[in-house]
Amino acid sequence: LPSNYPDYAKAGSRTLTIFKVDQGDSVILKAEPSRPDDQSKTVRMVPVMVEPVGTTTLAGFPETLGKLQDQLVSWGSDLYGALYDTVYEAIEGGISPAHGKGEGILITVWIPRVREGGAERIDVAGYMLNASLFDLATALDMLGMPDAKGLCQRITLLGGAAGSAWRSLSLMPVEIRTALTPQTARDLSGTPEEHSEIKGVLAGVGALGSVLADLWIRQGWGQWTFIDPDRLLPHNLCRHIAFDGFVGMPKVKVLQEMACATYPNWTPPSAIDLSVLDESAEVTSSLTSADLVVDVTTTFGVPRELARRDEAPRTVSLFVTPSGQSCVMILEDEARRHR
Numbered sequence: 001l002p003s004n005y006p007d008y009a010k011a012g013s014r015t016l017t018i019f020k021v022d023q024g025d026s027v028i029l030k031a032e033p034s035r036p037d038d039q040s041k042t043v044r045m046v047p048v049m050v051e052p053v054g055t056t057t058l059a060g061f062p063e064t065l066g067k068l069q070d071q072l073v074s075w076g077s078d079l080y081g082a083l084y085d086t087v088y089e090a091i092e093g094g095i096s097p098a099h100g101k102g103e104g105i106l107i108t109v110w111i112p113r114v115r116e117g118g119a120e121r122i123d124v125a126g127y128m129l130n131a132s133l134f135d136l137a138t139a140l141d142m143l144g145m146p147d148a149k150g151l152c153q154r155i156t157l158l159g160g161a162a163g164s165a166w167r168s169l170s171l172m173p174v175e176i177r178t179a180l181t182p183q184t185a186r187d188l189s190g191t192p193e194e195h196s197e198i199k200g201v202l203a204g205v206g207a208l209g210s211v212l213a214d215l216w217i218r219q220g221w222g223q224w225t226f227i228d229p230d231r232l233l234p235h236n237l238c239r240h241i242a243f244d245g246f247v248g249m250p251k252v253k254v255l256q257e258m259a260c261a262t263y264p265n266w267t268p269p270s271a272i273d274l275s276v277l278d279e280s281a282e283v284t285s286s287l288t289s290a291d292l293v294v295d296v297t298t299t300f301g302v303p304r305e306l307a308r309r310d311e312a313p314r315t316v317s318l319f320v321t322p323s324g325q326s327c328v329m330i331l332e333d334e335a336r337r338h339r
Helices: 005-009 065-074 081-091 133-140 181-191 207-218 232-238 251-262 280-288 300-308
Strands: 016-023 026-034 043-047 105-117 117-131 171-175 199-203 224-229 270-272 294-295 314-319 329-332
Touching: 005 026, 005 117, 016 043, 043 081, 081 105, 081 133, 199 207, 207 224, 207 251, 207 314, 224 251, 251 270, 251 280, 270 280, 294 300, 300 314
Parallel strands: 043 105, 199 224, 199 294, 224 270, 294 314
Antiparallel strands: 016 026, 105 117, 117 171, 314 329
């Protein structure tokens, strides 16, 4: 699921489209925000939100729809209504026994966990329904008699709900994982929370700068603005972290796109394809609002000029020696008493 998956559990919210990534010993599915032009119906998702439960509440795996319904009712929620509405909407225009073969229905149960009266997290449990859309519609008693072509139109029962046939349909367990967030990345990387949201300018995203940007993004450290006037050329690929498909693009845009690919739901770093010494309003604003400038431009002019500017933030210059055997870091003190 995307890292902002709780946004999709709200009534009237956006929807997710689920597609198959790979199949081997297990089937790997991925959920992405639905697009208006997306006609994919490989997997339909039925989200169910339950009332908050304690973090110590345990529950066994329900092997059928009926057992899952009973479990949700005990938690103050309901599966039947959401499942019925999803299937009823899906078969608009009629359905035949051949329809829905190969499709799947994924039931996601969103469980807010509370500890000592306060919200702690939202767990998501997944269950794949082992039945076709036609089988499920039949079990829910929402199909009329077939026409000459074998097509059944949906109907509405008067005077009550469907029978109990749907309760015996079997379920398969689904392990739910969520996309990476900067917070999770910091936890996994051991990045201290203190100063983790530092606002920085990375001037120069070439061979060394691109590696630094990639490392800092992946460990969730800093809110960055990339500044570099250069475009990516074929010879850069022997040391730059980019790939051939990015050749010709501004280097800052390349790093920005790679950051977005790492955290799709994160506010991406800013990208300015100008020199850090450019007097444009965009560059000036980035410098004045930053806590730190990391200079990896490999030019003498940049650190010398930034040292002269009182309005510039604390600056650090980084170099790798031509042999590649050593590196140099020149760092100003926090108060910039020693430029």
